[in-house]
Amino acid sequence: DKKVKIGQAIITTPVNLFFIFCPTQNIIGVTGTKGKGSTASLVAHILQTAKKKVWLGGNIGIAFLAFIDKIKPTDWVVLELSSFQLEDIITSPHIAVFTNFVKEHLRPADPNNPNHHKTLAEYWRAKLNIAHWQLKSDYLIVNTNLKKKLKNSQLASKIIYFTKSDLPSQLPGAHNQENVAAAVAVAKLAKIKQTDIAKAVASFQGLIYRLQLVRGLRGVRYYNDSFATTPEATITALKSFTEPIILLAGGADKGSDFKQLAKIIKQRVKFVALLAGQATPKLKKALLTISYPKNQIVVFNNLPTAVKVAQEQAKIGEIVLLSTACASFGMFKNYKERGQLFTAMVQKLK
The missing domain is CATH 3.90.190.20 (Mur ligase, C-terminal domain)
Structure with missing residues (x-):
């Protein structure tokens, strides 16, 4: 019911097409009100440090379909996913990351982009869609602050909660310790060695315009x-x-x-x-x-x-x-x- 039929055509979205045609099952999706770009980039950096072939895309500014024809079945894909990209997906990534959730996007702020969510509940549903379609064999890595909010969500996937990482990092602030913890949890699921994880976290310089x-x-x-x-x-x-x-x-x-x-x-x-x-x-x-x-x-x-x-x-x-x-x-x-x-x-x- 998430596809709209007009005549013989089906209206869908780039992210739904990506999930249909992506040659690898190693897809990591990252969302959250804040920290999703930094966390997605750090996950990609850790995987690259461990000599994995990684593709980073999505809301971070690289179109979903720009690299899909180059992906091999053994490659890893890391997607930063906004609430607007998630609200009508019909597939969830194998590993989903939910960094945090606060009030945002409830009125249009950009005169050139009227996108917004009518209510906080609608915004939450859009975000949680990242895990809504997951199976028992999939994973949701989520901030421990959201444990209470997730209580009645009835998700099929295995849930892993994160707090803060104490690994040495160049990123200032407690919020970045949380971002690091989320990325480390992903890396462990991807069976990356602790030495590679620590090396990657220490060398990661963060994203432009984020502290x-x-x-x-x-x-x-x-x-x-x-x-x-x-x-x-x-x-x-x-x-x-x-x-x-x-x-x-x-x-x-x-x-x-x-x-x-x-x-x-x-x-x-x-x-x-x-x-x-x-x-x-x-x-x-x-x-x-x-x-x-x-x-x-x-x-x-x-x-x-x-x-x-x-x-x-x-x-x-x-x-x-x-x-x-x-x-x-x-x-x-x-x-x-x-x-x-x-x-x-x-x-x-x-």
């Missing part, structure tokens, strides 16, 4: 987390550091509530450079409501000036962090353009 270290300059480290488009993602970023932070935030409105983020900002951030956008007044109001110092909040109409002022505010041992908690539309085309501009500005600092 990416851009540079260190005069004792200040600059991090690019332009991919963080929700308050929850920025809270995660802020909790990744113990040093005082100069935060660049604000932008387009996704209907988010900034109360919890404001509390974390008050605890960890010494100066807030807000980028103009529809959500920015809401974030500023949330900060002022809990008595965040008014003179430590400045709104900027362009990113280069915000970066310059952030540099002036930062002292040795502190962090300058772009993690906006908002969508980028308005001032930027997308989070990538915002990230590119931030990196370019930081590289120009003297």
